[in-house]
Amino acid sequence: MFSVIKLASETLTERYNPSLFNYFYETFPEGFIVAEKAHKIIGFLIGVKINPELAKILMLAISKLYRKQNIGTELLNQFFKEMFIENIIRIELEVRIKNKIAIKFYQKHGFKIKEKHRKFYQSGEDAYTMIKEF
Numbered sequence: 001m002f003s004v005i006k007l008a009s010e011t012l013t014e015r016y017n018p019s020l021f022n023y024f025y026e027t028f029p030e031g032f033i034v035a036e037k038a039h040k041i042i043g044f045l046i047g048v049k050i051n052p053e054l055a056k057i058l059m060l061a062i063s064k065l066y067r068k069q070n071i072g073t074e075l076l077n078q079f080f081k082e083m084f085i086e087n088i089i090r091i092e093l094e095v096r097i098k099n100k101i102a103i104k105f106y107q108k109h110g111f112k113i114k115e116k117h118r119k120f121y122q123s124g125e126d127a128y129t130m131i132k133e134f
Ligand SMILES: CC(C)(COP(=O)(O)OP(=O)(O)OC[C@H]1O[C@@H](n2cnc3c(N)ncnc32)[C@H](O)[C@@H]1OP(=O)(O)O)[C@@H](O)C(=O)NCCC(=O)NCCS
Pocket: 011, 012, 059, 060, 061, 062, 063, 066, 067, 068, 069, 070, 071, 072, 073, 074, 094, 095, 096, 099, 101, 102, 104, 105, 106, 108
């Protein structure tokens, strides 16, 4: 768990209370997916179930050295499989409107921009909600 928290603080702009990670793992382990290489955590995805049909991706990050090697794609595909088992038909997420790489990444995987939220983040930045329907 410590490695995931460390990776989150190195790769994500938003700051999260460390106790949240345990909370997500304990309440919905199906949505807590990690990528490892040589026993080291190099990426993770945390998603939650909002209601019986809807899930939300809260965090997804790959260690800088390992980006553009399909690891994000593998984590996302694993999450899709888990959500299929859970009968989820819709997945949502928020992404910074400036984060062109992540927006492109999610679009490639079938997410569409649904709406814009002003001042969504702690920094005051705006977010897009993106949605994928199965
Ligand atoms: C967004 C992120 C998770 C993508 O992970 P990744 O493992 O590098 O992505 P993949 O290698 O699976 O890439 C899949 C596709 O996404 C797009 N993509 C990924 N990185 C890209 C980049 N640097 N520039 C342009 N497109 C990119 C491409 O379409 C790519 O397909 P291609 O390789 O055929 O061109 C990663 O860049 C990251 O951790 N970013 C920092 C944290 C973050 O922004 N998280 C999302 C916040 S919600």
